[in-house]
Amino acid sequence: MINALRGMKDIMHTKGELYEKIINTAQSVAKNYGYTLIKTPHLEQTSLFKRSVGESSDIVGKEMYQFIDKGENDVCLRPEGTAGVVRAFIEAKLDKAGGVYKYFYHGSMFRYERPQKGRLREFHQFGVECFGEADVKEDASVILMLNEILNRLNIKTTLKINSLGDASSMASYRKKLINFLNDHDDKICPDCKRRKELNPIRVLDCKVDSCQEIYKNAPIMSDSLSDEAKNDFNKLQEILNASGVSYEIDTKLVRGLDYYCKTAFEFVSDEIGSQSAVAGGGRYDRLVEYLGGRASYGVGFAMGVDRIMEILDSRQNECERDGIYVCALDEENIDFVFSLATKLRQNFKTNISYKAKKLQKHLNDADKANAKIFLCVGENERKNGEIFYKNLQNKDEKTIKINDMIKIMSENL
Secondary structure, eight states, rough: OOOOOOOOOOOTHHHHHHHHHHHHHHHHHHHHOOOEEEOOOOOOEHHHHHHOOOOHIIIIIOOEEEOOOTOOEEEOOOSEEEEEEEEHHHTHHHHOOSOOEEEEEEEEOOOOOOOBTOOOSEEEEEEEEEOOOOHHHHHHOOOOOOOOHHHHHHHOOOEEEEEEOOHHHHHHHHHHHHHHHHHTTTTTTTHHHHHHHHOOOGGGOOOOOOHHHTTTTSSOGGOOOOOHHHHHHHHHHHHHHTTOOOOOTTOOOOOSSTOOOEEEEEEESSSSSEEEEEEEEOOOOTTHHHSOOOOOOOOEEEEEHHHHHHHHHHTTSSSSSOOOEEESSSGGGGGHHHHHHHTTTTTSSSSEESSSOOHHHHHHHHHHHHEEEEEEHHHHHHTTTTEEEEEEOOEEEEEGGGGGGGHHEEEEE
């Protein structure tokens, strides 16, 4: 038997329904904010991610599915979504056209890392990217959008925000941070020593406990913010407060690449073990230029669909039933219930059994299908123009007239 590769899972049955629910909810909200769908290839030139994600990152150094194809091209499966959208934006010459462009995307991403709960080698993201808008109100809008998506999905999270400052802020902060790291060079881990030389701000995201203990006393970015960056961060908080969105300022929340600036944020949840980010984003005003385009503003987020599926899947027992299960007790009525199901499917989610079975076996199958309404026809019901009805959620059961079936379904679904 041929099995799926390690860390790559099939999405089917209830997981498929959860995936569809998450994507439909997210894109519905994104459309309300003026965002439109963009689809980019799963396979890109490796250089795109080396330049965008960074040579010093673990993603590029350890986790990319990279290979030379038959045309001798150095390619890889996309490890994240933003770089491909930026590449498409530049390739379409929209960076030179002017104006504001807003996109949402969803689909598979790939990273070769140790599979664990909520983190697979093929994983799925929903994300948005906005180009050409400098105003911090758009930073606030993408946070409010993401907050709305998570609220609609009933995902309980904590929002953490920080400011990474602008170019002048970062230059000042970088100098302070390097001086601090030099003073502790003999105590920080080898990875942090490497990051200090390549991209010092990334040390703050180190997962080694001893390093995190040291960084409790590290300089914080908020002490180095320029007036412009400080005003934008204050305005962001003002909008979130006015919108009733609670948040925490996390001075250690960073994005370790030079083109990230000003707003950075994460939504974290403790419903899949220790606190983990289920979504995050920020402003990246220099990324378009960094990838060869004309300088353009950028802001967006990415949401981990698999992690949200894990949370929702753990609550499956709490989920309400949905749809109709239609069946017959004898072979003679199977064609008849098929015609009933065809009518019902014009308005309702409907499953039909093509086999005659005893009532209890049908009820067991309806329960497995998580149906809300059970409809069954036997010889006596057919003669009387009736159908046996049972609401599997509240256990109400009765015999109803077939002519009243659509009306009763509308009242109960």
